[in-house]
Amino acid sequence: MGLTGYAIIALNGVAYGLLLFTVAAGLTLIFGVAGVFSMAHGTLYLAGAYTAWLLVDGGWIGFGLALAVGAVVGTVGGTALAAVVQPLAGRPLDQVLATLGIAYIAGDQFSAVFGAEPRSVDPPGALAGSITVAGHAYPIYRLSFIALAAVVAGVLFWLVERSRAGAVVRAVVADPQMAAATGIRTGTVRTAVLAGGGGLAVVGGVLGAPVIGPAPGVDTTILVYSLIICVVGGLGSIRGALLTALGVGQTLTLGVALAPAAASFVLAAMMLAALAVRQRDEFAHLRGPA
Amino acid sequence: MTATLAPVDTDDLTRPRTGHRRVPVVFTVIAVAGVASVAVALPWLVNAYLVSLASTALVMAVLAMSAQLPAGLTGQPPLGQAAYLTVGAYTAASLATLTSLGPIQLAAAAAAGAIAAAITGLLAVRARGTTFLMITFAVGELLHAAANAWAPGGSDGTHTPAVVPLPGLPPMVLDGWAYLYVLVCTLLIAAAVAVLVRTRFALLLRGIASHEPRMRASGHHTDRLLLAAYTIAGGIAGAAGALTITVTRYISPADAAMGISALALAAALIGAGSMTGACTGAVLLVAARDWAGGFLGGHGPTLLGLCFLLVAYLPRHRMTGLASLLTGRRR
Numbered sequence: 254m255g256l257t258g259y260a261i262i263a264l265n266g267v268a269y270g271l272l273l274f275t276v277a278a279g280l281t282l283i284f285g286v287a288g289v290f291s292m293a294h295g296t297l298y299l300a301g302a303y304t305a306w307l308l309v310d311g312g313w314i315g316f317g318l319a320l321a322v323g324a325v326v327g328t329v330g331g332t333a334l335a336a337v338v339q340p341l342a343g344r345p346l347d348q349v350l351a352t353l354g355i356a357y358i359a360g361d362q363f364s365a366v367f368g369a370e371p372r373s374v375d376p377p378g379a380l381a382g383s384i385t386v387a388g389h390a391y392p393i394y395r396l397s398f399i400a401l402a403a404v405v406a407g408v409l410f411w412l413v414e415r416s417r418a419g420a421v422v423r424a425v426v427a428d429p430q431m432a433a434a435t436g437i438r439t440g441t442v443r444t445a446v447l448a449g450g451g452g453l454a455v456v457g458g459v460l461g462a463p464v465i466g467p468a469p470g471v472d473t474t475i476l477v478y479s480l481i482i483c484v485v486g487g488l489g490s491i492r493g494a495l496l497t498a499l500g501v502g503q504t505l506t507l508g509v510a511l512a513p514a515a516a517s518f519v520l521a522a523m524m525l526a527a528l529a530v531r532q533r534d535e536f537a538h539l540r541g542p543a
Numbered sequence: 544m545t546a547t548l549a550p551v552d553t554d555d556l557t558r559p560r561t562g563h564r565r566v567p568v569v570f571t572v573i574a575v576a577g578v579a580s581v582a583v584a585l586p587w588l589v590n591a592y593l594v595s596l597a598s599t600a601l602v603m604a605v606l607a608m609s610a611q612l613p614a615g616l617t618g619q620p621p622l623g624q625a626a627y628l629t630v631g632a633y634t635a636a637s638l639a640t641l642t643s644l645g646p647i648q649l650a651a652a653a654a655a656g657a658i659a660a661a662i663t664g665l666l667a668v669r670a671r672g673t674t675f676l677m678i679t680f681a682v683g684e685l686l687h688a689a690a691n692a693w694a695p696g697g698s699d700g701t702h703t704p705a706v707v708p709l710p711g712l713p714p715m716v717l718d719g720w721a722y723l724y725v726l727v728c729t730l731l732i733a734a735a736v737a738v739l740v741r742t743r744f745a746l747l748l749r750g751i752a753s754h755e756p757r758m759r760a761s762g763h764h765t766d767r768l769l770l771a772a773y774t775i776a777g778g779i780a781g782a783a784g785a786l787t788i789t790v791t792r793y794i795s796p797a798d799a800a801m802g803i804s805a806l807a808l809a810a811a812l813i814g815a816g817s818m819t820g821a822c823t824g825a826v827l828l829v830a831a832r833d834w835a836g837g838f839l840g841g842h843g844p845t846l847l848g849l850c851f852l853l854v855a856y857l858p859r860h861r862m863t864g865l866a867s868l869l870t871g872r873r874r
Binding site: 340353355358362365481518 | 688689808
């Protein structure tokens with residue numbers, strides 16, 4: 254394979270990385286702000302992907318409808334998750350079990366409704382073809398996806414790191430008690446973040462369906478990669494999540510192409526390095542009250 | 544510090560045992576003898592399907608003890624124990640080409656599980672609480688991916704010959720004999736674990752669960768203690784792997800899936816810090832998933848999910864009450 258071949262694979266890696274970022278950014282905020290390690294996050298992606306499979310019909314209307322439905326499903330789903338974990342506040346392990354239970358039930362029901370075989374989702378007709386990039390055919394949808402996801406990443410970055418609402422969210426990440434003492438309604442912020450994170454995951458699923466199509470087990474895959482991105486990027490950090498997601502995307506595409514055997518271990522090594530560099534007490538506030 | 548993760552442990556440590564309502568010893572003896580005789584007589588009492596289900600339940604009980612060691616004693620919940628089960632199972636499967644002798648496979652599988660846990664545990668023991676759980680989960684999934692990529696047979700898995708329990712005996716091709724062998728191995732492992740939880744080492748681990756800074760201040764290397772506990776837990780999980788291929792004579796990467804790890808952790812939580820409770824929890828969850836799930840048109844995962852929700856919402860101390868009612872004492 255020539256150099257341009259690898260460049261094409263690297264471009265796939267960017268698409269994959271940005272897709273993972275869209276999903277993982279929600280999880281990192283949920284974990285950072287609400288202290289909830291939602292095992293149902295991958296399930297939300299899968300819900301989005303199946304929504305796309307149901308509604309995307311090759312036209313713009315179906316695509317737009319899928320996006321709108323996905324946004325609603327995600328926001329409602331995220332709010333419902335917030336309601337589910339609310340009575341378990343301060344019991345992180347029970348929150349994990351509860352969200353895991355939901356992920357199990359949802360995964361089983363998805364299989365019952367949509368079948369056990371993988372489904373493929375075609376992008377809207379206008380984006381379905383491919384163009385020639387440096388002598389290689391490349392799907393237009395992936396390029397548009399990269400552009401769109403870059404916009405999403407930019408908006409999210411601005412929202413969290415620069416806007417006033419983001420400052421409130423970051424304050425709750427940094428020190429929930431102090432934030433509450435300054436008059437911030439931490440409960441509302443938590444619910445909003447769970448709703449927003451859920452919306453991102455489901456919309457990510459709708460947009461990502463042509464890249465990572467709906468199939469049983471996709472929820473776990475997405476959850477694991479999101480988790481690695483959260484751990485390596487630092488909880489609650491959008492910048493860290495973006496950089497790590499791009500790294501994971503390259504590892505999963507370019508890494509697999511260059512050294513198939515080592516790719517999984519590169520991910521483990523990334524986690525090891527991140528944990529070795531970081532002080533353990535960064536996660537102290539997530540361990541619950543002393 | 545980990546009060547929210549291991550509320551019952553601290554409860555167990557502080558509650559004076561004398562204040563507990565005593566069950567007369569004779570009842571306990573009768574109950575244990577009754578359960579033991581039913582367990583031994585099971586192959587002659589029920590059909591082959593239920594015997595293989597009971598074998599699965601025993602394997603999961605061993606895995607639940609493996610999860611309970613870090614979760615119940617140190618207050619650090621692991622969500623990747625299935626990975627070490629798979630390491631043990633593949634080790635036993637590879638060894639099966641050389642010897643069919645069960646005890647050798649069991650020992651090799653336990654050693655392999657312990658080594659895998661010692662290496663991957665380096666990643667996990669720096670973290671605490673939910674982060675520990677996340678990292679063990681991610682490590683478990685990475686091992687799952689590795690098994691898919693490299694394990695003999697790939698994602699299709701590999702078949703193994705029937706295991707010989709002791710030199711000179713025939714291979715155990717009948718489910719009933721495999722069940723009895725697994726029962727004996729499970730009891731031996733449980734006895735070893737029962738000794739372990741009464742050692743000074745276990746007391747140090749409980750110390751970490753209740754107040755880690757104080758343990759560090761008194762000169763204990765808490766990370767090393769945690770790593771040791773995690774390594775032993777990996778060894779127990781590896782042994783469960785050898786028992787898996789004794790029962791099914793088959794291993795595939797699917798055995799490393801999150802569902803198995805989650806079941807082990809949920810069983811440990813049902814046990815609320817107690818090893819007996821963890822085993823009981825494992826038996827109940829396997830019954831819910833495989834037996835009751837069978838009546839619901841194969842919707843075992845949905846039933847298991849409902850069980851997880853139930854475990855999450857039920858107040859933990861009530862379950863300790865249930866466990867103490869079942870076993871007649873607090874452990």
